[in-house]
Amino acid sequence: MSNHYYNAPDLAKFGAIGEFQKELADSFFSWYGKVFNEGALSAREKSIIALAVAHAVQCPYCIDAYSTDAVEKGYNQAQMMEAVHVAAAIRGGASLVHGVQMMNKVKEISM
Amino acid sequence: MHHALADAGYQIDVLEHQSKLKSFADSLHESGLYPLKPDSIDTFQINIGKMCNQTCKHCHVDAGPDRKEIMTRETMQTCLEILASNPQLSSVDLTGGAPEMNPNFRWFVGQIHLLNRHIMVRCNLTIIVSNKKYFDLPGFYKQHNVEVISSLPFYAKDRTDKQRGDGVFEASILALKLLNEVGYGVAGSGLTLNLVYNPAGAFLPASQTILEKEFKHSLAKEFGIEFNNLFTITNMPISRYLDYLLVSGNYENYMNKLIQSYNPVAANHVMCRNILSIGWDGTIYDCDFNQMLDLKVQGNSRHISDFDFSELSKREIIVNQHCYGCTAGAGSSCGGAIEKKD
Numbered sequence: 001m002s003n004h005y006y007n008a009p010d011l012a013k014f015g016a017i018g019e020f021q022k023e024l025a026d027s028f029f030s031w032y033g034k035v036f037n038e039g040a041l042s043a044r045e046k047s048i049i050a051l052a053v054a055h056a057v058q059c060p061y062c063i064d065a066y067s068t069d070a071v072e073k074g075y076n077q078a079q080m081m082e083a084v085h086v087a088a089a090i091r092g093g094a095s096l097v098h099g100v101q102m103m104n105k106v107k108e109i110s111m
Numbered sequence: 112m113h114h115a116l117a118d119a120g121y122q123i124d125v126l127e128h129q130s131k132l133k134s135f136a137d138s139l140h141e142s143g144l145y146p147l148k149p150d151s152i153d154t155f156q157i158n159i160g161k162m163c164n165q166t167c168k169h170c171h172v173d174a175g176p177d178r179k180e181i182m183t184r185e186t187m188q189t190c191l192e193i194l195a196s197n198p199q200l201s202s203v204d205l206t207g208g209a210p211e212m213n214p215n216f217r218w219f220v221g222q223i224h225l226l227n228r229h230i231m232v233r234c235n236l237t238i239i240v241s242n243k244k245y246f247d248l249p250g251f252y253k254q255h256n257v258e259v260i261s262s263l264p265f266y267a268k269d270r271t272d273k274q275r276g277d278g279v280f281e282a283s284i285l286a287l288k289l290l291n292e293v294g295y296g297v298a299g300s301g302l303t304l305n306l307v308y309n310p311a312g313a314f315l316p317a318s319q320t321i322l323e324k325e326f327k328h329s330l331a332k333e334f335g336i337e338f339n340n341l342f343t344i345t346n347m348p349i350s351r352y353l354d355y356l357l358v359s360g361n362y363e364n365y366m367n368k369l370i371q372s373y374n375p376v377a378a379n380h381v382m383c384r385n386i387l388s389i390g391w392d393g394t395i396y397d398c399d400f401n402q403m404l405d406l407k408v409q410g411n412s413r414h415i416s417d418f419d420f421s422e423l424s425k426r427e428i429i430v431n432q433h434c435y436g437c438t439a440g441a442g443s444s445c446g447g448a449i450e451k452k453d
Contacts, residue, residue, distance in 0.1 A: 071312065
């Protein structure tokens with residue numbers, strides 16, 4: 001059994017998930033590749049979105065991968081940190097907006 | 112500047128034994144390309160000296176102001192004789208160091224021009240504004256219809272200066288404006304100005320098409336600068352860049368990334384199949400990277416004094432682990448990505 005839940009070298013083994021279920025893995029990687037192609041959004045724009053989402057879902061593999069990808073695609077440090085703040089703001093806001101539900105409930109049960 | 116990694120033998124030892132990585136020769140075998148042979152040799156790439164006004168962190172030549180290795184006029188004369196008798200060598204690619212610092216540079220360009228060859232000069236830009244004796248270089252290039260190929264690691268100051276030294280970005284922008292002024296990079300002028308991007312760190316270049324679009328947009332918007340094409344070049348794990356990879360702890364990951372990104376299509380079109388690389392002392396190599404690792408061509412024609420085009424066309428190209436740098440992703444060459452599509 002592994003000593004770590006997350007191992008940086010495991011990122012390079014992602015492609016091997018097809019070992020247990022090839023058809024679904026092939027479908028996933030085919031779709032994944034198409035998602036990041038140039039489209040209505042550029043591949044560069046998709047990279048910074050992916051970086052922000054990686055932080056929102058707190059995936060260390062995705063953070064490694066898309067930090068590198070964003071640097072490769074020419075984003076600077078300030079732009080990348082602003083993207084992380086966007087993710088953090090949405091996550092923070094998502095908690096805080098539930099305060100309305102709390103207020104509603106409190107008011108509902110209070111005299 | 113001199114340390115263990117300045118020694119070519121030590122670099123090869125690191126590349127071959129530092130970690131258990133799949134050999135480049137094995138990858139070529141699997142692609143049906145081993146032994147690698149020349150395709151059609153049409154370019155004479157001549158390194159006319161290691162002296163440079165810059166000391167870039169990634170430089171595979173280990174060039175700098177302290178380097179004294181400079182091609183003599185006599186060696187240049189032999190190169191001209193080879194060009195005159197081998198018309199299939201239709202392009203001459205002059206590199207360094209800063210090639211302009213060789214005192215016979217202008218004479219050499221003039222003579223090559225008389226032989227009616229396409230001339231490329233790898234100009235680091237800052238040389239143009241480094242001293243008044245170089246201020247007229249844009250006009251000189253124009254006069255000899257030289258294709259200017261210039262390194263600009265990024266369209267912003269921070270990344271450029273980190274790699275090439277403080278003040279390099281501003282000097283490069285000034286030089287680009289001087290080149291634009293005489294028509295270089297300007298649509299319809301017929302004067303070609305290509306820029307070279309290489310990553311400022313342990314990562315690979317993004318798509319050449321995407322980066323070219325970014326460079327063109329930013330340089331035009333911020334500085335009013337025009338250019339023709341952007342060439343993306345992968346940093347080779349040799350010399351100063353290898354030192355950086357080892358010291359920063361990035362070596363293993365970088366090599367793994369190059370190997371995982373091995374592209375057989377790029378391997379089939381690597382530049383060493385079409386060029387001969389000539390060192391400052393007239394020694395012949397498969398490419399400028401092999402030159403810096405002191406890996407001379409196979410066979411008896413290893414110096415321009417023994418030049419034999421027929422033998423060189425049949426030789427086996429010497430490969431080693433650094434060659435993964437030319438075959439990763441879209442591939443890399445002195446003319447940028449090998450696969451031009453995204």
